[in-house]
Amino acid sequence: GIQVEQSPPDLILQEGANSTLRCNFSDSVNNLQWFHQNPWGQLINLFYIPSGTKQNGRLSATTVATERYSLLYISSSQTTDSGVYFCAGRSYNTDKLIFGTGTRLQVFP
Amino acid sequence: DAGVIQSPRHEVTEMGQEVTLRCKPISGHNSLFWYRQTMMRGLELLIYFNNNVPIDDSGMPEDRFSAKMPNASFSTLKIQPSEPRDSAVYFCASSTLGAGGEQYFGPGTRLTVT
Secondary structure, three states: OOOEEEEOOEEEEEOOOOEEEEEEEOOOOOEEEEEEEOOOOOEEEEEEOOOEEEEEOOEEEEEEHHHOEEEEEEOOOOHHHOEEEEEEEEOOOOOOOEEOOOEEEEEEO | OOOOEEEOOEEEEOOOOOEEEEEEOOOOOOEEEEEEEEOOOEEEEEEEEEOOEEEEOOOOOOOOEEEEEEEOOEEEEEEOOOOHHHOEEEEEEEEOOOOOOOOEEOOOEEEEEO
8 A cells, every 4th residue: 555654743833934744655646635633633624635736824735646745835833733734645446545644733922 | 514423522431341433424425434543553544434335444453343334324333342452532534435535534532441
């Protein structure tokens, strides 16, 4: 199965800073999702982005399918952005979504 | 529209007891997934169903774990007998059938086995 690597594993920011999180895949995927797990443990859908670029408020994501990576951009970070960010991908021959190990983000005021 | 619903939200039980976790997927979703999350192993897929039929249960840890989906709007994950190492957060997720389905997660059940 595919391997999913996320970087960096940890990120500490001051409020207002921008950041870029990266997700690399060992093989092609036909489904790629970004999630935010908040401090209460809920997994919140951020983006469904097998390819291309999407934006939602201060967050945007870009997936370059041919090069097997995806980026999540957080601009003007807020304390409420704290938590763990997961990317997950599904290869063409399965319904299984494989998760990366996550990037733990802490935003301080 | 309601999201994925899980119950109970928290469960504390003693070793050896039977535990049943419940999930109601989003209406219209044909695929249902059970995950387990621990600090050591992260998010692991345990089993998933398409149209109420189990497709892949290779992630189920051992015979003490079983899952059923009697109809399109209900699934259970049962652990019998439970052990302390089963303590984890168990998530249910659902999606539309097929490669393009975006998965949505329930709030999870935090299980503690003492």
